[in-house]
Each structure stands twice: as structure tokens, then as C-alpha cells.
Amino acid sequence: MKEHIAKMLAAQKGRHISFHTPGHKRRGADITELSYSDNLAAPRGVLAAAQADCARILGADASFFLTDGSTSGVYSMLLALRRAGAARVAVPVCAHVSVLRGCELAGLVPVPVPQEWERGIARQPSLSACERALSAADALLVTSPDYYGYFPDLRGLAALCAREKKPLLADGAHGSHLHGTPMYAGNFADMWVDGVHKSLPALTQGAVVSAKGAWAARLEAAVPYFRTTSPSYPILSSIEHAVKFPRSERTERAAAWAKAALGAEPNDDWSKIVLPFGEESGAARACLEARGLYPEFDDGNYLMFYLSPASRVRDIKTLVRLAKRLPRGEVRGAPHEKGSCGQKTAALPPEAALGRTCAQTCGLFPPCVPVLLRGERVDEDAVRRLSGALSAFGLEEGKIVVFED
Numbered sequence: 001m002k003e004h005i006a007k008m009l010a011a012q013k014g015r016h017i018s019f020h021t022p023g024h025k026r027r028g029a030d031i032t033e034l035s036y037s038d039n040l041a042a043p044r045g046v047l048a049a050a051q052a053d054c055a056r057i058l059g060a061d062a063s064f065f066l067t068d069g070s071t072s073g074v075y076s077m078l079l080a081l082r083r084a085g086a087a088r089v090a091v092p093v094c095a096h097v098s099v100l101r102g103c104e105l106a107g108l109v110p111v112p113v114p115q116e117w118e119r120g121i122a123r124q125p126s127l128s129a130c131e132r133a134l135s136a137a138d139a140l141l142v143t144s145p146d147y148y149g150y151f152p153d154l155r156g157l158a159a160l161c162a163r164e165k166k167p168l169l170a171d172g173a174h175g176s177h178l179h180g181t182p183m184y185a186g187n188f189a190d191m192w193v194d195g196v197h198k199s200l201p202a203l204t205q206g207a208v209v210s211a212k213g214a215w216a217a218r219l220e221a222a223v224p225y226f227r228t229t230s231p232s233y234p235i236l237s238s239i240e241h242a243v244k245f246p247r248s249e250r251t252e253r254a255a256a257w258a259k260a261a262l263g264a265e266p267n268d269d270w271s272k273i274v275l276p277f278g279e280e281s282g283a284a285r286a287c288l289e290a291r292g293l294y295p296e297f298d299d300g301n302y303l304m305f306y307l308s309p310a311s312r313v314r315d316i317k318t319l320v321r322l323a324k325r326l327p328r329g330e331v332r333g334a335p336h337e338k339g340s341c342g343q344k345t346a347a348l349p350p351e352a353a354l355g356r357t358c359a360q361t362c363g364l365f366p367p368c369v370p371v372l373l374r375g376e377r378v379d380e381d382a383v384r385r386l387s388g389a390l391s392a393f394g395l396e397e398g399k400i401v402v403f404e405d
């Protein structure tokens, strides 16, 4: 697609006189829907070919390019699900906010799947927790991999969903680099999103949403609701470039070496290096940034370093050299991480839960928005709203689940 557009521009020998958008009127790849550049809303030319190529690479029956990030892919999947008649979808309590917002937009009730916390990180929900939530839902949505590089039991979940005849959706905002490998979410899901701008070399906001079987047509009908009618051609061509970008075994080996050299938190995804600094994380980040090395995030316990096949081995070596010297502290529970593995919980009537820490996200439906997130203090407003609730999620027989002191 990029080559085609470049060829068309070159063929005009600099005589591209713009009486079209964009308003900057500069020559170059930032064009609009012209006779040779196709139209994402009804693709028949270069965009149709690029999407078809990517669908083949990703193992989908149909793939749709997105220029507004994985968020728009999550929304599209949830709208497709709702229009297929689903009313409730099981989602992990630590699902990305786009999942909760997408449920709200589509009119779906999220059924929370509990997650355990271990060493300050929410671990993927167990198969049995998913099974329990799915029994009260019409579909299951999982995040795979998550930001810390953990996979859910995709194989077990796909078998569970097939047995229950309920679709499996995957938020792969952090997993596009895994296509062609056994743990790629698209190998298991009916609909999934790939955040290609995060883990492959695409421009920011580039993403793809894909589907198999009957979900392909439903997804195609849902996608336009969350897409601009003026998609950015630089982002579109970068999506195709990124999906076709080759794996780099050299980078993957360097990542494994760095994880071992730095005592990284063990995880499943080569591209996410998670280093435990505990209370020293802020100081460690500042020290690295002063030397020009920027992690993806500092959660108050861990610094997370995000790689892609475009990461340079020499930069990984620099990370090891600099991070090795930095002092480490004890990993501690952040405010929303009170539920470290093993901590006991109790279900209390709302009034008795006042001032305690919520252990299970809960709220009212409609509008299906959490009143309390796991880890938040139960305040008077939450008590008032939840005790009068006609219909709620995340409560156990009307009681709020809190952590034992």
C-alpha cells in the first residue's frame, strides 16, 4: 500500500495539485481518499488488499484497520456482540477501561471475573473463575497478554467457550507481536484486537480488529461506528508495515538474556521486562531517565520496559548496564493492590463495610459502571447507592466483599 501510494505520487512527477483535504496542501503520503488511494469505508483497492493480507497473516477471516487505537477495536467487538443478542459479558476485574466503557456504550452488563494479586500484580483469572462468570454471561472477554506479560489459559478458555457455545473475545492491545506463535490470542478467539502501535512498529493509534466465522460480518457492521471517516494514511500504511514486520530472534534472545541478568519478574511474554524496585521504583526511574532511558511505566513497585521486534540489541544492553546498578526495594502493595495473594476477604452488609477496602469491583446495573473498584475505600456514597440497589453486580447476596484487616 505504501509502495503503491509512493509510486502514484512519483508518477505525477511533483505535479500533484491539491484541491482536496488535508488542508496542509503538502505533497506526500498524508493524503485522503483519491482515485488511487482507496477508501477505508468501502475498500476495493489498495486498502482492501492490505487488510486481506493482514487477515491472512493474523489467521482471521476478516481484519479491519483502525486509526484510533485498540480502544475502537474493543468498542467494535462489544457492539458486534450486543447486536448478536448478547446481554452480559464476563470480563476480568482488571480489564482496561475501554472494556468497561465499551460495555456501557453497547448496553452490555459486565460480569466481573475475579483476579488474584501476587507480588503486587493482578494475575490472569483462573479457568474456574472464568467458568463461573461465564455461566452468568453470554460471552467472555480476556486480555492477552496483559501489560505485565501474562497470558490467560487461552487453550482452556477456548475449549470452555466452545463447549458453552459462547464467543471468546480477546483484548490483544499488548499482543500483536505474537502472531504466528502458539500463544497468539487470534489462535483462540472469535474476535480480537491487535494493538499494533504498542508491540509492533506502527505509528501511535494503529490497531487491527479481526474476527472468524459469522463474527466477521457482524464486526464489519460494527467497526464504522467507532472509526473516523477521515483515517490517517500514514497510520494505515504503518499498520500494514507493522503486521508484515518480521520477528527478530536476536531481539527475543537479548530480551531473555536481559531478564535473567536483571532478575526480572518471571512472565510469559518476551517483549515485557518487569523489574521489581519496590519503594525504590521512583528513584530508579528518575535515574534511568536522567540517562535518557525511559520505561513504559512505573507503578510504584515495578518498572516496566516494553520491547518490540524493532528494539535494538544495543539498547537492551544499555538497559542491563544501567539498571543492574540501581538499588532495589521490597515490593509492596499499592493502594489498589491490597489484595495480595492469600489475603482473606469477607462479605459484609454495605453499612458494616464502611471504611473497609473493597475486594471485588461492584456497581449498579444499569448503568453497569462500577461504584467501587477493587482496592477502593468503601465510602458513605457507595454504601448509600449499593444498599438501595435493585440490581447490582459484584455483590454477594447484597453484601460488599472487603479485605480482612
Ligand SMILES: Cc1ncc(COP(=O)(O)O)c(C=O)c1O
Pocket (backbone or CB within 6 Å): 068, 069, 070, 071, 072, 074, 096, 098, 143, 146, 147, 171, 173, 174, 195, 205, 207
Ligand atoms: C489492555 C489494554 N486494552 C486496551 C487498551 C487501549 O489501547 P489504545 O491505547 O491503543 O486505544 C490498552 C491501552 O493501554 C490496554 O492496556
